[in-house]
Amino acid sequence: MKSNFIYLVSGITLLLLLSSCAREQTGELVGANNRPKWTGINPFGMVYVPSGTLHIGQSDQDIFHAHSQRPKSISIQGFFMDDTEITNNEYRQFTDWVRDSIAHTIMGDIESDERTGEDRIVWDYELDYSDETLDEMYYEGDMMINGKREMDTRQFNYQYQWIDWNKAANSKDIVRKQLIKKEEVNIFPDTLAFIRDFALSYNEPMTRNYYWHPAFDDYPVLGVNWKQAKAFCHWRTKLWNQYKGDEPNTEEFRLPTESEWEYAARGGRDMAPYPWGGYYVRNAKGCLLANFKPGRGNYPEDGGLYTVKADAYFANDYGLYNMSGNVAEWTESAYNANAYSHVHDLNPDMKYDAADDDPENFKRKVIRGGSWKDIAYYLQTGTRHWEYQDTTKSYIGFRCALTYLGRSMNDFN
Numbered sequence: 356m357k358s359n360f361i362y363l364v365s366g367i368t369l370l371l372l373l374s375s376c377a378r379e380q381t382g383e384l385v386g387a388n389n390r391p392k393w394t395g396i397n398p399f400g401m402v403y404v405p406s407g408t409l410h411i412g413q414s415d416q417d418i419f420h421a422h423s424q425r426p427k428s429i430s431i432q433g434f435f436m437d438d439t440e441i442t443n444n445e446y447r448q449f450t451d452w453v454r455d456s457i458a459h460t461i462m463g464d465i466e467s468d469e470r471t472g473e474d475r476i477v478w479d480y481e482l483d484y485s486d487e488t489l490d491e492m493y494y495e496g497d498m499m500i501n502g503k504r505e506m507d508t509r510q511f512n513y514q515y516q517w518i519d520w521n522k523a524a525n526s527k528d529i530v531r532k533q534l535i536k537k538e539e540v541n542i543f544p545d546t547l548a549f550i551r552d553f554a555l556s557y558n559e560p561m562t563r564n565y566y567w568h569p570a571f572d573d574y575p576v577l578g579v580n581w582k583q584a585k586a587f588c589h590w591r592t593k594l595w596n597q598y599k600g601d602e603p604n605t606e607e608f609r610l611p612t613e614s615e616w617e618y619a620a621r622g623g624r625d626m627a628p629y630p631w632g633g634y635y636v637r638n639a640k641g642c643l644l645a646n647f648k649p650g651r652g653n654y655p656e657d658g659g660l661y662t663v664k665a666d667a668y669f670a671n672d673y674g675l676y677n678m679s680g681n682v683a684e685w686t687e688s689a690y691n692a693n694a695y696s697h698v699h700d701l702n703p704d705m706k707y708d709a710a711d712d713d714p715e716n717f718k719r720k721v722i723r724g725g726s727w728k729d730i731a732y733y734l735q736t737g738t739r740h741w742e743y744q745d746t747t748k749s750y751i752g753f754r755c756a757l758t759y760l761g762r763s764m765n766d767f768n
Contacts, residue, residue: 398595398757401435402674406762409618410625411695412737425695429703431618433762436611437754439665439676440575440684441587443566449587450543452594453511458482458489508543515589521706536708540586545578545747552749561661561749573664575682575752581720581744584610584685584753591755611756612704613688613721613739620678620724620736622671628735630671630678636731644668645680646727647734654727662727679734682752683726683742690719690741709744718744726750 397403412426456476459465464480467473482489494507516537523534544566549558565571566578579587592607611619624632631644638644643657645668654660659667659681666676689707691697698705709718719741725733728750732738742751 395761396435396757398435400437400439401755401757402438403759404431404434404436404615404619404673406433407431407618407623408625409614409621411614411617427695427698427700427703429614429700431615432702433759434611434615435757435759436615436619436673436675437756438670438674440682440752440754442573442665443576444572446544446576446579446587447566447572449513449590450508450511452590453513453542454492454506455482457492457510458484461489461491462486509541511541511543512539513542513586513590514539515586515593517589519708538582538586540582542583542586544576544583545580548578548747548749558749573666574662575665575677577662577682577749577752578747579685579752580747581610581685581742583747587753588755606758606760608755608757610685610687610753612702613686613694613723614698614703615756616678616684616686616723617736619673619675620671622673622675622678624672628737630675630736631669632672636734645677645734647680647725648728648730659727677724679724679736680729681727682724682750683722683729683733683740683748684724685742685751685753686721686723688721689717690721690739715743720744722751 408428408430410426410428455478459476459478459480459482462480462482464477465474466477468475484492492506492510494505498507499505514537516535519534519536523529546562546566549561549565552558565574566576588608588610595608620630621627622630622632628634629636629644633644636644636647636649643649646657646659646663648654649656657680662681663677665681667681668677670676671678687704687706688694689705689709691705694705707717720743722740722742723738725731725735725738725740733740742748
């Protein structure tokens with residue numbers, strides 16, 4: 356009986372081998388073999404926004420008469436978006452990673468990658484920050500305050516590369532290395548923004564505690580400029596790819612485009628002036644629906660004098676929290692007052708890679724959603740606003756997006 360079973364297994368194995376060989380020898384078009392495995396992705400903390408159409412434009416009176424929100428019908432590809440703004444504790448994972456990478460480099464925890472020949476950090480080694488070898492990472496001498504040992508966050512620089520796809524598509528006979536852009540960004544939040552943004556105002560407690568104290572761990576990170584937000588997205592992609600191993604993921608975490616942000620903010624309610632779908636910032640009971648500056652300056656009326664937790668208030672119909680209020684949010688898009696007249700109606704976006712020596716006007720990036728210090732007009736889903744890409748503010752944060760590969764069943768609804 357046992358021998359019969361062995362013969363049966365051997366026969367099946369031989370048949371499978373012959374069928375696989377026959378598949379390659381029949382001359383039929385059957386596709387390439389040995390393709391990488393792909394199971395799709397569903398990142399933690401993100402929600403799926405299905406493909407659809409959107410009518411962008413002014414949702415209320417154009418009080419500035421700027422005509423920067425001309426009506427336009429557009430189509431958006433499905434994508435993932437963080438359900439909340441990136442929090443202090445989530446961003447701290449990034450700053451801690453950069454801190455540890457510097458410490459490992461100083462300690463010599465480096466090995467050569469046999470495949471690429473490049474040096475890489477050996478993360479398995481345990482770090483002891485009381486080791487005198489790491490003293491160079493701390494303030495010393497007359498830079499110390501009351502003898503307290505504090506880390507010099509000016510060293511927290513993150514280096515990465517990216518490809519200029521637009522240049523690649525519109526340039527002939529270009530050398531590949533000319534398409535590779537290199538960035539080095541100091542990624543620590545500007546905690547002094549609370550003092551700088553509000554003259555003759557006592558905000559020192561927020562500067563001292565907002566990013567450091569565990570009471571604010573689940574609050575949105577602030578004092579991060581556009582380039583720092585971009586660096587975070589690159590690091591997040593790197594972190595994801597290291598975990599997934601050989602499974603391919605050519606798409607990267609990134610900032611949402613201006614159009615994606617507005618589409619997601621409306622939660623499937625076309626022409627809705629606010630994420631909750633109504634025309635007012637209060638519900639039927641008179642309760643405020645977002646964190647902003649009510650009336651003539653009653654900041655605490657909505658429950659938050661400054662920011663509130665990133666998942667405060669009700670989510671919109673896509674499951675996204677605080678798309679209006681709390682903190683304004685960086686987008687990928689460059690700001691142009693007449694952008695709606697020029698951008699395509701398919702995944703519209705206006706990009707410009709501003710150099711450090713470019714005029715200030717070229718460095719404007721779109722921010723959306725309004726913040727805790729803004730009036731209700733800036734909370735509207737159609738209101739456009741901007742800030743300089745190298746500017747840090749105590750009322751601007753961000754959330755990430757990720758393009759969905761393929762067509763989800765949700766898109767058929």
